[in-house]
Amino acid sequence: MSTPIEEAVVVVVEDDPLNAILIRKLLQIAGVGQSLICESGEELREALTALPRVDLILLDLRMPDEDGYTVLRTLRAMPERAETKIVAATANVMPDDILHAEEAGFDGFMGKPFDFDRFRSQIIRILQGERVWEPR
Amino acid sequence: MANAHSLEAKGEMDFISRQRREHLLALQKGTAIGAAAILLILGIAYRTAPQVMIKLLSPLLLLIGGSLASHYLLRERGNYLLASRLYILTALVTMALMMLVARLQEPALRNIAPFSLVLIAPVTALFLSSEETYIYVAAGLLWVFLFAFKWGGNMYDFAAALLTMASTAVAIFSAGNLYQMADWAMQSYRRSEERADELWQSQESLRKALAKQDWLNEQLRISNLSLEQAREAAEEANRLKTQFVANMSHELRTPLNSIINFTRIVMGGYAGPITEEQITYLDYVRYAGEHLLGLINDILDLAKIEAGKLEVHVAPLDLHPLLDGVMSTTVGLTRDKALELRKLVPHDLPLVLADEKRVRQVLLNLLSNAAKFTDAGSITLRAEVDGDFVRLSVADTGIGIAPEHFDRVFEEFRQVDERVARRIGGTGLGMPISKKLVEMQGGEMWFESELGSGSTFYFTLPIYHDADGGVHNEGGITS
Numbered sequence: 001m002s003t004p005i006e007e008a009v010v011v012v013v014e015d016d017p018l019n020a021i022l023i024r025k026l027l028q029i030a031g032v033g034q035s036l037i038c039e040s041g042e043e044l045r046e047a048l049t050a051l052p053r054v055d056l057i058l059l060d061l062r063m064p065d066e067d068g069y070t071v072l073r074t075l076r077a078m079p080e081r082a083e084t085k086i087v088a089a090t091a092n093v094m095p096d097d098i099l100h101a102e103e104a105g106f107d108g109f110m111g112k113p114f115d116f117d118r119f120r121s122q123i124i125r126i127l128q129g130e131r132v133w134e135p136r
Numbered sequence: 137m138a139n140a141h142s143l144e145a146k147g148e149m150d151f152i153s154r155q156r157r158e159h160l161l162a163l164q165k166g167t168a169i170g171a172a173a174i175l176l177i178l179g180i181a182y183r184t185a186p187q188v189m190i191k192l193l194s195p196l197l198l199l200i201g202g203s204l205a206s207h208y209l210l211r212e213r214g215n216y217l218l219a220s221r222l223y224i225l226t227a228l229v230t231m232a233l234m235m236l237v238a239r240l241q242e243p244a245l246r247n248i249a250p251f252s253l254v255l256i257a258p259v260t261a262l263f264l265s266s267e268e269t270y271i272y273v274a275a276g277l278l279w280v281f282l283f284a285f286k287w288g289g290n291m292y293d294f295a296a297a298l299l300t301m302a303s304t305a306v307a308i309f310s311a312g313n314l315y316q317m318a319d320w321a322m323q324s325y326r327r328s329e330e331r332a333d334e335l336w337q338s339q340e341s342l343r344k345a346l347a348k349q350d351w352l353n354e355q356l357r358i359s360n361l362s363l364e365q366a367r368e369a370a371e372e373a374n375r376l377k378t379q380f381v382a383n384m385s386h387e388l389r390t391p392l393n394s395i396i397n398f399t400r401i402v403m404g405g406y407a408g409p410i411t412e413e414q415i416t417y418l419d420y421v422r423y424a425g426e427h428l429l430g431l432i433n434d435i436l437d438l439a440k441i442e443a444g445k446l447e448v449h450v451a452p453l454d455l456h457p458l459l460d461g462v463m464s465t466t467v468g469l470t471r472d473k474a475l476e477l478r479k480l481v482p483h484d485l486p487l488v489l490a491d492e493k494r495v496r497q498v499l500l501n502l503l504s505n506a507a508k509f510t511d512a513g514s515i516t517l518r519a520e521v522d523g524d525f526v527r528l529s530v531a532d533t534g535i536g537i538a539p540e541h542f543d544r545v546f547e548e549f550r551q552v553d554e555r556v557a558r559r560i561g562g563t564g565l566g567m568p569i570s571k572k573l574v575e576m577q578g579g580e581m582w583f584e585s586e587l588g589s590g591s592t593f594y595f596t597l598p599i600y601h602d603a604d605g606g607v608h609n610e611g612g613i614t615s
Contacts, residue, residue, distance in 0.1 A: 018394040026397065029406050062386060091389035094382045094436070095445040113393035113429060116400040 002128045007033045008055040010123070013044050013071065014089070015063045019112070023058060023089070030120035040064075041071035054084045055127055058110070061090040061097070069104050076105060085126050089114075093135040102133075111135035151322040152315055157216055160263055164207035164223055171199040191245070195234040202226025220263040227256045228276050232283075239287050250280045250296035257300050258307030266308045273304045374442075381439040388432050396425040434565040438548065441572055448491040448576045452600040452608065455485055455519060455526065458492060462499045463517060469507040476514040485519055487608045488526050488597040494573045495597065498581075501566040502530040502593050510534030513590070525579065525596035532592075537585040545583065546571050570595075 003009075010032050014020040020037045027035040036051075038044040040063060048054065057075065061068035068088060075081055087108035088101045101109050108126050111134065115122075118134070126132050175196050178189040203226060210219035231252045238245035253276045260269045277297050284293045401407055403418045410418075440446040463479050470477065488495075499517075506515045513533025520527055537545065548568045574581045574595045585591035599607055 016390055019390060022394050022397055025401055025406070029401065029404075091386040091393065092382070093385065093389070095440060095447060112389045113396045116397050
């Protein structure tokens with residue numbers, strides 16, 4: 001069922017340019033097949049029209065125009081994306097943020113700064129359908 | 137009037153005295169006017185009866201003069217006793233004078249005169265005490281008898297005397313009754329007035345008490361309101377602080393994510409070949425970044441503790457790999473110091489019920505503190521079973537803590553010695569957070585220390601008992 005990491009398609013929604021470059025590099029090091037960076041929810045929805053299959057979306061929560069929760073709701077309203085794992089990748093790691101993310105229906109939670117040594121295994125576990133909650 | 141007013145003001149003039157005074161004034165005026173009227177009539181009738189006019193002139197003038205004088209005394213001087221005595225004496229002397237001047241030529245007048253005593257007696261009883269009345273009436277009767285003996289008495293004199301005595305007795309008796317009744321009525325009236333007054337006063341004090349109660353209630357309401365406002369302001373300030381800490385954490389984590397992980401990418405050779413020296417320096421960058429992250433986490437933990445949101449997730453935990461892990465980290469911390477690191481942990485250590493991440497946090501805090509404050513000697517990490525608990529301890533041979541600073545150790549933001557703190561660094565948050573974390577996992581934390589010789593920090597974690605009450609360790613179940 002689950003996609004091997006080498007074939008996985010991962011989209012990152014990240015408004016901070018340095019973090020966007022970083023995540024892309026981390027995904028590349030982890031061996032992810034294909035990765036794409038979007039700066040906003042708007043850009044993500046455009047990108048999705050050209051991508052028939054997306055295995056994982058790493059979604060920042062705090063973004064200027066449209067926050068991660070709103071983006072999550074629009075994605076959850078798309079039946080064709082029911083198989084796509086959506087994980088909060090955020091520097092908001094207060095207990096309320098984690099609880100909120102869980103209630104909103106995220107499949108996982110990765111707190112920033114990411115743990116370099118665990119990053120690859122986290123991605124693999126998420127792709128295998130495990131709920132990964134590692135706020136760090 | 138001025139005197140009457142002053143008497144009233146003194147409150148000494150009661151109802152009966154006032155009545156007596158009014159009556160006496162009226163009687164004095166009436167007597168003077170009556171005598172003057174008789175004088176006028178006699179003047180008009182002078183031609184037909186000149187003798188009568190001449191004879192009655194002096195008694196009538198005396199009566200008018202005495203009445204007016206006593207009237208003046210009472211009205212202007214307010215001397216009731218003197219005025220009433222003067223008035224009675226005037227009447228008596230007038231009677232006597234009338235008898236004297238009328239004794240020869242006017243037998244009718246002379247015979248009628250003693251009967252005026254019958255009038256004088258009750259009047260006296262009205263205005264003076266019964267004793268005085270007896271004295272005046274007795275004086276009048278004495279005069280009548282003396283007069284009768286000297287100038288020849290007759291049956292009229294004795295009739296007048298008898299009537300006078302009877303009239304005096306009746307007058308004194310009825311005046312006494314009258315005044316008693318008036319007094320009783322007056323007292324009753326006064327009592328009811330007093331009661332009404334008391335009632336009014338108690339109503340008034342009740343009204344005042346109610347008004348005061350209202351005022352107090354209002355004050356209470358106002359102070360409650362300001363208390364509520366202060367509470368709201370404090371809550372708002374606390375909310376803003378929590379919000380600030382959350383924002384700060386977010387804003388620092390975002391660049392730290394880049395710093396730490398780009399460093400790891402370059403160190404890992406993912407961005408091209410790299411020298412050993414570069415790896416060493418990049419490891420310093422990574423370490424500095426991790427340290428900064430630790431501080432942010434401490435501050436965040438403290439905010440969570442204050443907001444009551446710090447959570448520990450306890451699970452059965454084997455301490456061995458955890459203790460190995462923190463020891464190897466400590467080796468890195470003490471790389472540049474001549475320190476002996478020791479780990480004294482029994483092989484059959486039972487599982488504990490604890491939060492792995494939080495136990496690691498506490499141990500790293502204790503070990504990094506020990507490394508900071510110890511320049512020579514040793515740092516010993518020890519674990520041993522103590523009843524239902526595993527007791528972990530970190531002992532050092534460092535600078536130690538002075539007894540007077542013992543109570544600062546677990547205080548937030550407090551560092552035991554500020555001079556040492558400036559040299560060594562730290563936020564003053566590690567110890568209070570560690571203590572709180574241990575307590576949240578059901579353990580306790582304490583320390584022993586001697587200035588100059590070193591410190592030992594202890595904490596306990598509860599041993600894990602399975603559903604059957606069994607205790608697990610590496611070798612299996614022991615009961």
